Amino acid sequence: APLVAARDLVKAHGRTPALRGASLELGAGEIVAVTGPSGSGKSTLLHCLAGIVRPDAGSVTYGGERLDRLPERRLSALRRTEFGVVFQFGQLIPELTALDNVALPLMLAGTARGAAQESAGEWLERFGAREHAGLRPGELSGGQAQRVALARALVTGPRVVFADEPTGALDSLAGEQAMTALVRAARASGAAVLVVTHDAQVAAYADREVRLRDGAPAGLEVGA
Ligand code: ADP
Numbered sequence: 593a594p595l596v597a598a599r600d601l602v603k604a605h606g607r608t609p610a611l612r613g614a615s616l617e618l619g620a621g622e623i624v625a626v627t628g629p630s631g632s633g634k635s636t637l638l639h640c641l642a643g644i645v646r647p648d649a650g651s652v653t654y655g656g657e658r659l660d661r662l663p664e665r666r667l668s669a670l671r672r673t674e675f676g677v678v679f680q681f682g683q684l685i686p687e688l689t690a691l692d693n694v695a696l697p698l699m700l701a702g703t704a705r706g707a708a709q710e711s712a713g714e715w716l717e718r719f720g721a722r723e724h725a726g727l728r729p730g731e732l733s734g735g736q737a738q739r740v741a742l743a744r745a746l747v748t749g750p751r752v753v754f755a756d757e758p759t760g761a762l763d764s765l766a767g768e769q770a771m772t773a774l775v776r777a778a779r780a781s782g783a784a785v786l787v788v789t790h791d792a793q794v795a796a797y798a799d800r801e802v803r804l805r806d807g808a809p810a811g812l813e814v815g816a
């Protein structure tokens with residue numbers, strides 16, 4: 593059975609249809625890229641799968657449980673423990689150092705500050721950002737900040753990482769470094785990754801590519 597499954601999702605933003613019957617499955621440890629033109633519904637699909645947005649119709653299951661029917665409190669608890677999320681602009685907290693940004697999800701989950709910082713340091717290391725531990729986001733390049741954001745998404749040991757255009761604001765070298773680190777870390781920890789991208793170079797890191805067009809699969813699935 594798939595770890596995450598979306599079936600026949602329909603979602604409109606006001607009167608604008610974003611998804612018109614989109615389905616997608618993500619297996620445990622699988623890396624899937626969702627591609628398609630701007631406005632084809634990629635971000636909305638990711639938001640529905642990650643439990644950030646509720647679909648108007650259709651179902652989202654995680655480990656067989658209906659996410660779209662979970663009460664908000666249980667949904668946010670599940671998101672915190674099971675999912676890691678990264679957006680185009682890392683959205684680090686500007687007042688905190690890179691180390692404290694990465695330590696924060698652990699502290700919110702009840703880990704003591706010292707242990708959280710130790711673990712955060714190890715994750716920064718895995719993303720080649722250890723030397724930036726004491727710097728604030730404003731002092732980092734885009735690529736450095738995004739690798740810190742990826743470390744933050746993985747620090748709690750999520751089973752699924754949702755990444756929405758994670759390289760969209762990076763030059764191609766920084767994008768490659770971020771994707772290489774993400775894929776390596778996901779493979780090492782067994783996390784599945786759903787990455788939304790319009791960049792073919794990023795899609796090439798995935799096991800499988802799902803193309804959307806006008807809010808539904810374009811009927812073309814490219815296997816690796
Ligand atoms: P993609 O990620 O492929 O660019 P999106 O899921 O962001 O696609 O958007 C799908 C459609 O929904 C587009 O027409 C977009 O303009 C619209 N849309 C997305 N988010 C909103 C929103 N918050 N309010 C209104 N329209 C939205």
Ligand code: ADP
Nearest residue numbers: 605608630631632634635636680756757760788
């Ligand atoms: P993407 O690059 O993934 O397509 P967009 O630039 O379309 O993202 O959207 C960025 C943000 O703006 C998202 O949160 C999306 O929900 C929102 N958004 C997109 N289109 C619209 C729209 N037409 N009206 C209002 N919000 C929108």
